[in-house]
Amino acid sequence: MVIKIKGKKYYLWRAVDRDGHVIDILMQSHRNEAAADKFFRKLLKPQDSPPRVLITDKLKSYGAAKKKILKGVEHKQHKGLNNQAENSHRPIRVRERRMGRFKSPGHAQRFLSAFEPIRGHFHPFQHQQSAPEFRDTMSQRFENWRNIDGAERCSINLYLEPIAEKQCLVFVIGR
Secondary structure: OEEEEOOEEEEEEEEEEOOOOEEEEEEEOOOOHHHHHHHHHHHHOOOOOOOOEEEEOOOHHHHHHHHHHOOOOEEEEOOOOOHHHHHOOHHHHHHHHHHOOOOOHHHHHHHHHHHHHHHHHHOOOHHHOOHHHHHHHHHHHHHHHHHOOHHHHHHHHHOOOOOOOOOOOEEEEEO
């Protein structure tokens, strides 16, 4: 995804697990091998083990960075396989328009790093649940949110449902 800030292009790199939850976001000014390398290292740092499968679009820098960092991981590049990553940018575009665009790359990185886990917490996959299940899920999530007091708000990722704790075996990468 490309975001223009003060006339300069920045690329938003997103990793999505197989369930469609955004794992990590990184904003960079380049789309080369070094940028992909940095993103993969940032992505793998909190994980216990590397993913089983890496699904990306056909950008060549993914393959070059994967050869260095993720040697034993299966890499799939196909037009339709990374749709989860491509669709995960839609809420970002909506939020960006409402905010009147991002003012700086640092502002965008800070906002998006906090926005995705919170959005994921309050937007469960409604189409996969019945109405009573969805109401129960939402009431539980709002209860979890109310239990967070002001002192603990800076470590909010620890309280949100298993996005940060989930063992992800498949990463879907999109830019």
